Amino acid sequence: MEELTKKRFWAFIIDFIFITALMWILSIVIYPLLIVTGFFSVFNYWLLLLAVLIIGYFTYLEGSYSKTVGKSLMGIRLKALDENLTYKKTFVRNLSKILWFPIIIDLLAAYFTKNSSLRILDKYAGTVVVIDE
Numbered sequence: 001m002e003e004l005t006k007k008r009f010w011a012f013i014i015d016f017i018f019i020t021a022l023m024w025i026l027s028i029v030i031y032p033l034l035i036v037t038g039f040f041s042v043f044n045y046w047l048l049l050l051a052v053l054i055i056g057y058f059t060y061l062e063g064s065y066s067k068t069v070g071k072s073l074m075g076i077r078l079k080a081l082d083e084n085l086t087y088k089k090t091f092v093r094n095l096s097k098i099l100w101f102p103i104i105i106d107l108l109a110a111y112f113t114k115n116s117s118l119r120i121l122d123k124y125a126g127t128v129v130v131i132d133e
Contacts, residue, residue: 007074008129014070019057023050051098058094063087067132081126093125 026049034040061068066085067077080089096102096119106119122128 004076004129004131007076007131011068011070011074011076014073015058015068018069019054022053022057054097055091055094058097059087059091062090062094071129075132076129077132079128079130081128085127089125089127093119093121093127096121 030042034042058068062071062078063085065072066079071077078085078090078093080086096106102121106121109120
């Protein structure tokens with residue numbers, strides 16, 4: 001179980017490095033356009049764009065392939081408990097990536113119960129992360 005927790009942690013870090021790189025590329029492409037047009041108010045929506053990118057990245061990749069870039073590199077994948085992995089399930093389980101209070105509750109529950117696989121949104125969505133065969 002401890003090995004899975006370490007793999008999940010590193011997969012999470014890899015995924016957020018990947019998302020950060022995507023945001024930097026997007027910034028490099030958009031910023032020259034903003035200079036030319038003078039439409040700098042788009043930066044008011046930058047955090048909303050980041051949230052959409054994060055939830056879209058995790059929902060699409062986990063819903064389509066059962067793994068993200070980080071999960072793939074770490075040899076783990078997402079599995080539905082009823083063997084029917086849907087975009088709705090992946091969306092629900094990934095809400096904690098943009099809403100921070102569920103992830104804090106998840107971490108505290110895992111710490112106090114000594115159960116690193118415990119995630120509230122995973123249980124609600126009916127999903128679990130497993131080591132890929």
